[in-house]
Amino acid sequence: MQLSVITSSLLNYRTSNIVPARVKSIKKAILEKDFETFAEITMKESNQFHAICLDTFPPIHYMSSVSYKIISLMHAYNEFYGENKVAYTFDAGPNACLYVLEKNVPEIISLIKTIFPPVHDDASFIKGLNTYHVSISKMLLDSLQITPEPGAIKYIINTQIGDGPAILLETGLHLLDEIGFPLSKC
Numbered sequence: 065m066q067l068s069v070i071t072s073s074l075l076n077y078r079t080s081n082i083v084p085a086r087v088k089s090i091k092k093a094i095l096e097k098d099f100e101t102f103a104e105i106t107m108k109e110s111n112q113f114h115a116i117c118l119d120t121f122p123p124i125h126y127m128s129s130v131s132y133k134i135i136s137l138m139h140a141y142n143e144f145y146g147e148n149k150v151a152y153t154f155d156a157g158p159n160a161c162l163y164v165l166e167k168n169v170p171e172i173i174s175l176i177k178t179i180f181p182p183v184h185d186d187a188s189f190i191k192g193l194n195t196y197h198v199s200i201s202k203m204l205l206d207s208l209q210i211t212p213e214p215g216a217i218k219y220i221i222n223t224q225i226g227d228g229p230a231i232l233l234e235t236g237l238h239l240l241d242e243i244g245f246p247l248s249k250c
Contacts, residue, residue: 071121078112099165103151106163107138110153128158130180130216137179138162140208141172166224170198173220178205183215192222 068075086105093101117124131154138152150172151163164172173190174197182189232238241247 068116068120068124072116072119074112074119075116078116082112100148103142103148103163106151106153107148114154126157127154130213131158131160133179133210133213133216134160137175137208137210140210141175141204144204144207169222170195171200173222174198175200175204176217176220179208179210179212180217181212181214182217182219188219190220190222193224195222 086109090102090105092098093105114127117126135152138150141150142148149164149168153161153163155161162172173195177189177197178200239247
């Protein structure tokens with residue numbers, strides 16, 4: 065990203081003209097539990113981050129063809145329902161992070177397993193929290209116009225929001241020593 069700071073004119077424009085308003089809007093969406101707005105801002109921010117990567121000279125490429133297929137899948141899913149039921153963002157790499165309301169998690173995971181089925185019906189394809197399988201309607205599948213790609217995703221991690229940051233007073237619970245360095249057992 066140091067190269068982006070030096071070479072991307074989009075980064076400078078975003079910093080001064082886009083980010084302040086989006087931060088204000090997403091804070092409001094979170095406080096008001098407005099998932100529709102939260103989802104839209106999250107996806108736009110992800111897209112612009114990767115646009116900055118492409119605007120960097122020479123360009124940086126984090127996302128893969130599967131990353132773009134996930135974006136298409138999530139937009140097609142939201143379009144089918146006429147609302148944002150899922151939002152994507154990506155780490156500094158090709159790995160999607162999806163935000164979904166708890167009630168929609170089983171359908172999203174079942175949909176991903178349908179479009180990106182594991183090569184082997186491996187029980188470890190879903191890591192983290194358990195969820196139940198739901199059947200994906202033919203109407204939804206037909207509307208997606210996305211060809212399944214077996215083995216394109218290695219696994220899904222299903223988690224949920226936690227309590228947020230906490231101050232740990234017991235030293236045995238820390239991942240850092242008393243001066244802030246990682247413990248050797250990490």
